[in-house]
Structure formats: structure tokens, C-alpha cells
Amino acid sequence: xxxxxxxxxxxxxxxxxxxxxxxxxxxxxxxxxxxxxxxxxxxxxxxxxxxxxxxxxxxxxxxxxxxxxxxxxxxxxxxxxxxxxxxxxxxxxxxxxxxxxxxxxxxxxxxxxxxxxxxxxxxxxxxxxxxxxxxxxxxxxxxxxxxxxxxxxxxxxxxxxxxxxxxxxxxxxxxxxxxxxxxxxxxxxxxxxxxxxxxxxxxxxxxxxxxxxxxxxxxxxxxxxxxxxxxxxxxxxxxxxxxxxxxxxxxxxxxxxxxxxxxxxxxxxxxxxxxxxxxxxxxxxxxxxxxxxxxxxxxxxxxxxxxxxxxxxxxxxxxxxxxxxxxxxxxxxxxxxxxxxxxxxxxxxxxxxxxxxxxxxxxxxxxxxxxxxxxxxxxxxxxxxxxxxxxxxxxxxxxxxxxxxxxxxxxxxxxxxxxxxxxxxxxxxxxxxxxxxxxxxxxxxxxxxxxxxxxxxxxxxxxxxxxxxxxxxxxxxxxxxxxxxxxxxxxxxxxxxxxxxxxxxxxxxxxxxxxxx
Numbered sequence: 001x002x003x004x005x006x007x008x009x010x011x012x013x014x015x016x017x018x019x020x021x022x023x024x025x026x027x028x029x030x031x032x033x034x035x036x037x038x039x040x041x042x043x044x045x046x047x048x049x050x051x052x053x054x055x056x057x058x059x060x061x062x063x064x065x066x067x068x069x070x071x072x073x074x075x076x077x078x079x080x081x082x083x084x085x086x087x088x089x090x091x092x093x094x095x096x097x098x099x100x101x102x103x104x105x106x107x108x109x110x111x112x113x114x115x116x117x118x119x120x121x122x123x124x125x126x127x128x129x130x131x132x133x134x135x136x137x138x139x140x141x142x143x144x145x146x147x148x149x150x151x152x153x154x155x156x157x158x159x160x161x162x163x164x165x166x167x168x169x170x171x172x173x174x175x176x177x178x179x180x181x182x183x184x185x186x187x188x189x190x191x192x193x194x195x196x197x198x199x200x201x202x203x204x205x206x207x208x209x210x211x212x213x214x215x216x217x218x219x220x221x222x223x224x225x226x227x228x229x230x231x232x233x234x235x236x237x238x239x240x241x242x243x244x245x246x247x248x249x250x251x252x253x254x255x256x257x258x259x260x261x262x263x264x265x266x267x268x269x270x271x272x273x274x275x276x277x278x279x280x281x282x283x284x285x286x287x288x289x290x291x292x293x294x295x296x297x298x299x300x301x302x303x304x305x306x307x308x309x310x311x312x313x314x315x316x317x318x319x320x321x322x323x324x325x326x327x328x329x330x331x332x333x334x335x336x337x338x339x340x341x342x343x344x345x346x347x348x349x350x351x352x353x354x355x356x357x358x359x360x361x362x363x364x365x366x367x368x369x370x371x372x373x374x375x376x377x378x379x380x381x382x383x384x385x386x387x388x389x390x391x392x393x394x395x396x397x398x399x400x401x402x403x404x405x406x407x408x409x410x411x412x413x414x415x416x417x418x419x420x421x422x423x424x425x426x427x428x429x430x431x432x433x434x435x436x437x438x439x440x441x442x443x444x445x446x447x448x449x450x451x452x453x454x455x456x457x458x459x460x461x462x463x464x465x466x467x468x469x470x471x472x473x474x475x476x477x478x479x480x481x482x483x484x485x486x487x488x489x490x491x492x493x494x495x496x497x498x499x500x501x502x503x504x505x506x507x508x509x510x511x512x513x514x515x516x517x
Contacts, residue, residue, distance in 0.1 A: 002200035010207025019306035079138030169474035172213035201230035201325030212262035260455035287364035311440035342367035349437035385411035391418025391437035449494035456487030
């Protein structure tokens with residue numbers, strides 16, 4: 001079995017992750033007459049036995065499946081304990097402290113379960129969160145899976161008078177302190193590694209503003225022992241977009257510089273890094289036809305992000321798939337110097353006879369700088385591409401094949417069944433349906449040079465005009481100079497590849513193949 005260990009860090013990342021895990025839960029099939037699941041559950045879930053039960057949710061000794069996941073967030077972002085573990089007991093209950101003196105214990109009132117979970121518990125008709133009542137308070141309000149206690153990593157809240165967003169040094173130090181206190185790397189992480197028979201890699205989703213340097217420091221520690229293990233990282237950038245910043249707003253400059261440092265680190269530490277622009281800055285347009293959502297509501301925007309991340313990585317989990325994270329990342333980086341990829345997609349897909357119009361006008365790139373998001377994607381600038389369609393008919397697949405032949409090298413194509421939305425999915429579709437068709441893509445392209453150019457220019461501006469911002473972040477000037485040079489080198493490398501053109505005679509010339517499930 002080729003297992004994956006997942007890491008989620010940050011509030012938006014955990015909203016994305018909650019939708020992702022609810023989708024995985026929805027793949028389970030029950031009953032003797034049920035069809036086999038399209039995914040191999042053991043890739044993402046670990047099997048165990050419940051130690052105790054309440055007679056309603058689980059019985060003692062009953063088999064359980066929990067995500068092979070390390071989940072990080074501030075304590076105040078977690079919500080109700082029962083929404084995570086399936087009982088009202090905190091995982092920390094029952095721990096014996098090495099103190100024999102008198103103890104006076106003060107506890108806050110428990111956060112009550114969400115209405116969605118209350119309906120699940122009494123088996124009432126389930127309403128979608130955010131329809132008959134207020135939007136979810138926390139990402140755990142619509143969580144449908146139960147986590148192993150070692151998965152949940154609660155970090156202390158930041159005092160109200162501190163602003164930890166974009167603080168590269170203090171967030172890196174936070175990891176070092178936390179790792180020392182709870183033995184994270186040699187404890188919870190090692191436990192998941194040792195349980196695996198054939199670990200294929202690590203998949204990361206993290207908020208860069210709050211957990212960028214934390215995640216980089218964690219990944220650097222992992223690399224000390226697992227230097228060749230593939231890692232696919234989806235990094236959710238801050239709303240501070242370089243080139244659109246007010247020179248009198250040091251906080252937004254700090255956030256953007258923090259993003260740049262995170263991208264630099266992930267390009268060194270991960271096998272493939274996929275930056276994703278903040279949903280608050282998305283430009284709506286033809287791509288969002290069929291959707292009615294709020295960019296400022298993480299419950300809504302994370303559902304769109306998760307749909308594309310879940311579908312784009314589906315080949316890693318499919319039954320009988322020949323793909324794993326090593327081959328997957330090799331396809332995207334067959335040149336050896338394109339570690340930064342972009343993610344784009346079409347959601348929801350329209351009827352069969354509109355495919356060509358859809359791919360021409362409705363594919364939205366989640367990684368492009370917001371100023372470039374409406375620029376048409378030029379297939380001739382693509383180095384490698386992995387496309388995953390969901391629910392396409394034979395006629396639409398034929399239309400896709402005709403369109404894909406414009407790519408050189410040809411994309412790796414996987415055609416899978418449509419998405420069956422779980423009850424937790426937000427009401428953002430203008431034509432509500434439980435079955436949705438999508439097209440999601442990961443690709444490496446010369447257009448990524450604009451990302452490196454923008455962050456290189458930002459680093460240069462910080463050195464020449466905003467040394468005070470660098471000083472307040474605690475970052476050394478030499479580190480920012482190295483960042484600037486590194487961004488410019490990466491920019492030139494992607495531009496040079498574009499000038500060289502795609503060599504169809506190279507190993508990347510025949511990457512394309514169709515897989516249908």
C-alpha cells in the first residue's frame with residue numbers, strides 16, 4: 001500500500017482540509033450490495049480499534065478509520081471537542097500530571113456541537129451548513145470524520161496585543177519550541193511513518209501568513225531523515241499581492257515578504273510547491289458562472305479550493321492507479337528545474353456541448369497573481385500538465401482529447417467518475433445538484449516567471465525602501481538579498497525555458513496518456 005501522510009496548518013488550510021476529508025469519507029461504501037469505492041482508503045486513512053464507546057457513535061473494539069494527518073491550528077480555532085473525536089471528552093483528559101500536591105482546576109465552558117452534528121446524531125433530515133442557520137462558526141462545525149488524538153495539534157493562542165501574521169522568525173521559533181515540548185517529529189509524526197508499509201509521500205496544505213515558517217521548519221526537520229521522500233505542498237498565500245501594495249502599509253509589505261520567503265523555502269524543501277492566491281483577491285468573471293459565493297467566507301472559498309486540490313490529486317488515491325507521488329511530481333518536473341507548479345480548473349463544468357467554450361473562457365488559475373488571473377492560459381508555454389476530469393461523458397472526453405493535443409508535451413489525463421457532494425458542502429451552486437462535473441489541473445509553465453519577478457522586485461524594494469520592515473521581522477538583510485537573487489534566478493530559469501521551447505524529442509515529449517476509471 002502506498003500511504004500518504006497529510007499535514008494541515010492554519011485556519012483556512014483546515015477549512016480546505018475539512019472539505020477534503022469529508023470528500024474522502026463520502027467515498028466509503030456500505031452494505032453487501034454496494035459498489036466498490038473508487039479510491040483505496042488505506043492510502044489516506046489508518047485503521048484502528050476504538051478504545052471505548054458510548055453506544056451511539058462507536059462501541060468498544062469497533063474498527064475505526066481516521067485520517068493519517070497532522071492538523072495544526074490555534075486553540076481558539078478548533079471549536080467543539082465532540083466535533084473532532086466523537087465524544088465530549090478532550091483527548092487530554094485522563095493524563096496524569098507528575099504532581100502530588102493539591103490541584104485547583106479551572107475549565108472553560110465547552111463549546112456546544114454544531115447544529116449540523118446535532119442533526120447527524122439524532123438522524124434527522126440533514127440540512128447543509130449555512131442554509132437553515134448561520135454559517136459555521138469553526139471548520140470543525142461541518143467536519144464529518146473523527147481524528148486520532150495524535151493528529152490534533154493545538155497551539156497556544158496569540159495574545160490580543162500581538163500580531164503574529166507574517167512574522168517569519170517568531171513563527172519558525174514557535175515550531176522549534178513546540179517540537180521540543182511535545183516531541184512532534186519523533187512522536188506523532190514518526191508514529192504515522194512507522195505505521196506505513198510503503199510511504200509514497202507527504203501532502204501539505206498550509207496558511208503562509210500564520211504557519212509559513214512553521215511549516216518550512218517542520219519540513220526541514222523531516223528532510224534530515226527523509227531527504228528523498230516526495231512532498232507535494234499547497235501553500236495558501238496572504239492577501240498581500242506584490243505590485244499592488246501601498247508603500248505606507250508596512251503590515252501588508254511584511255505579509256508579502258513572508259510569502260516570498262515561504263515560496264523560496266518550499267522550492268528548496270518540497271518536490272513540487274503549488275502557491276495559491278488568497279480567495280479574498282479573486283477576480284470574479286465567467287469562471288464563476290454557476291457559483292454564488294462570498295470570497296470573504298472561508299467556508300465557501302475553501303470548498304472551491306478543496307474541490308480542485310482533491311480532484312487534482314485523485315490519481316494518488318484511485319483504486320488500481322499506476323500513479324504515485326514520485327511519478328506524479330516527476331511528470332510536473334521532468335526538466336528538473338520546475339519545482340513550482342500552478343493549479344487551475346473548471347468548476348462546475350457545463351453541458352457536453354460547451355466544453356470548448358468552457359476551457360477557452362472559464363478555466364480559472366488559482367496560482368496566478370490576481371492581476372494576471374484573467375489572462376488566457378497559453379498552452380504553448382506549458383512544460384507539463386496533469387488533468388483530472390470528473391464525470392465527463394464519452395463525447396466530452398473526445399472533445400477534451402482534441403483540445404489537449406494542442407499541448408506539447410501531451411498532458412497526463414485521468415478521467416474519473418463525477419463528484420458526489422457530501423452533506424457538508426456549502427450552498428454555493430446556482431443550480432443545486434449532488435453530482436458535479438469538474439476539470440482540475442496541475443501544470444508547470446513559463447508564466448510562473450511573473451510570480452518570481454514580482455517577489456524579486458518586492459525583496460529589492462524592501463532592501464532599498466523598507467529596511468524598517470525587514471528589521472521588525474527580525475530577518476537579516478543578507479537573507480533578503482539572497483531571497484532577491486534567488487527569485488531572479490528562478491525567474492530567468494523559467495523565462496529561459498520558454499525561449500528554448502518545448503523539446504518534443506526529450507523525455508517529456510510523450511508524457512501524455514489517458515486513464516479512465
